[in-house]
Amino acid sequence: MEPMNFPCIWKSSLLSRKAFQIQQDVLKFAVSNFQKQLFESYKITLHLFFNRLFIIFAKKIMDKILFIDTAHPYLSERLTELGFQCDYFDGYKLADYQKIADQYVGFVIRSKIHLDDKILPLAKKLKFVARVGAGMENIDMKLCDELGIKCLNAPEGNRDAVGEHAIAMLLSLFDRIIIVDDEVRRGIWLRAENRGVEIKGKTVGIIGYGNNGSKFAGKLSGFECRILAYDKYKTGFGNDYVEESDMDTIFREADIISFHVPLTEETRYLVNREYIARFQKPIYLINVARGPVVQTDALVEALENGKILGACLDVLEYEKFSFEDIQADTLPPSYRKLINMRNVVLSPHIAGWTHESNIRMAMVLIDKICALFNIKNE
Numbered sequence: 001m002e003p004m005n006f007p008c009i010w011k012s013s014l015l016s017r018k019a020f021q022i023q024q025d026v027l028k029f030a031v032s033n034f035q036k037q038l039f040e041s042y043k044i045t046l047h048l049f050f051n052r053l054f055i056i057f058a059k060k061i062m063d064k065i066l067f068i069d070t071a072h073p074y075l076s077e078r079l080t081e082l083g084f085q086c087d088y089f090d091g092y093k094l095a096d097y098q099k100i101a102d103q104y105v106g107f108v109i110r111s112k113i114h115l116d117d118k119i120l121p122l123a124k125k126l127k128f129v130a131r132v133g134a135g136m137e138n139i140d141m142k143l144c145d146e147l148g149i150k151c152l153n154a155p156e157g158n159r160d161a162v163g164e165h166a167i168a169m170l171l172s173l174f175d176r177i178i179i180v181d182d183e184v185r186r187g188i189w190l191r192a193e194n195r196g197v198e199i200k201g202k203t204v205g206i207i208g209y210g211n212n213g214s215k216f217a218g219k220l221s222g223f224e225c226r227i228l229a230y231d232k233y234k235t236g237f238g239n240d241y242v243e244e245s246d247m248d249t250i251f252r253e254a255d256i257i258s259f260h261v262p263l264t265e266e267t268r269y270l271v272n273r274e275y276i277a278r279f280q281k282p283i284y285l286i287n288v289a290r291g292p293v294v295q296t297d298a299l300v301e302a303l304e305n306g307k308i309l310g311a312c313l314d315v316l317e318y319e320k321f322s323f324e325d326i327q328a329d330t331l332p333p334s335y336r337k338l339i340n341m342r343n344v345v346l347s348p349h350i351a352g353w354t355h356e357s358n359i360r361m362a363m364v365l366i367d368k369i370c371a372l373f374n375i376k377n378e
Contacts (some may be wrong), residue, residue, distance in 0.1 A: 162215065
């Protein structure tokens with residue numbers, strides 16, 4: 001007898017194979033013990049019975065993943081195909097998540113809430129936390145380690161976007177693109193006054209040589225500049241276009257400095273007055289890491305006195321925790337000065353936000369979750 005295909009939710013999940021086999025075994029038993037005519041008369045009833053049985057069966061054994069933030073639809077769709085139940089509750093706050101935390105083996109998050117001692121100990125089944133992005137500052141990684149919770153992120157998914165965005169900002173600053181675009185639209189045609197600056201021949205210092213720093217270096221390598229890179233926690237990464245460096249060399253020789261570090265207690269306000277004063281040349285500054293890496297008051301002061309010639313900032317000290325807005329009610333005078341400076345290029349924390357990186361981060365997390373559960377992702 002040919003296998004019967006029941007139209008139910010398991011069609012492409014791992015669970016489907018188990019359920020389908022049970023279904024076929026029972027059907028074979030039915031055929032061997034009843035007349036074929038009797039079996040055919042009850043065929044529709046059996047269809048309904050098995051579909052209902054398998055739905056109940058699935059709800060009891062499917063591992064559940066809680067989406068605290070939204071992500072590309074492919075992430076939840078593919079995880080569902082792989083046999084997970086994915087839940088998202090719009091409008092939920094921390095207190096709501098605390099009530100249901102013990103139901104889930106995984107949390108998917110961007111930056112909506114802190115994952116710390118207020119919720120992690122309540123999640124008794126939790127096996128992983130997956131951050132749709134690179135930074136992990138909203139996750140208590142030490143506590144996760146103590147509780148046996150694996151921390152996953154997806155810097156491989158948006159590193160190309162970040163590298164390209166950093167270069168785009170630098171080119172916009174050097175060639176005065178934002179300024180001249182506005183002038184031309186207003187009928188102003190100034191050429192000599194808008195003469196640009198080239199990257200070629202400059203020395204670029206990269207602070208942090210992880211996924212983002214290394215991709216930025218690779219994309220910058222075609223501009224015929226010298227690239228120095230420093231990473232406190234990594235060595236042996238020098239290659240044909242990057243010189244592994246120390247900070248003394250960067251302070252002495254850099255014309256451009258770009259930051260690609262996570263936000264930690266060690267890097268918070270890394271760039272302050274003392275740090276800036278150590279550069280022997282006037283510099284251009286790029287920050288596509290986290291806003292509080294650069295102290296705004298010190299930056300504005302250096303822009304005013306010429307110690308910093310220009311700045312490219314995708315991130316700002318005064319962003320809200322979720323990165324979705326600026327703290328408009330608490331902005332100091334230095335910020336208001338900053339946004340009126342013509343030698344500053346700004347963007348709203350979107351360096352890693354491209355159409356391509358959106359789905360690529362989902363794909364990276366799927367691979368990592370599959371590896372964690374020993375699931376073959378085909």
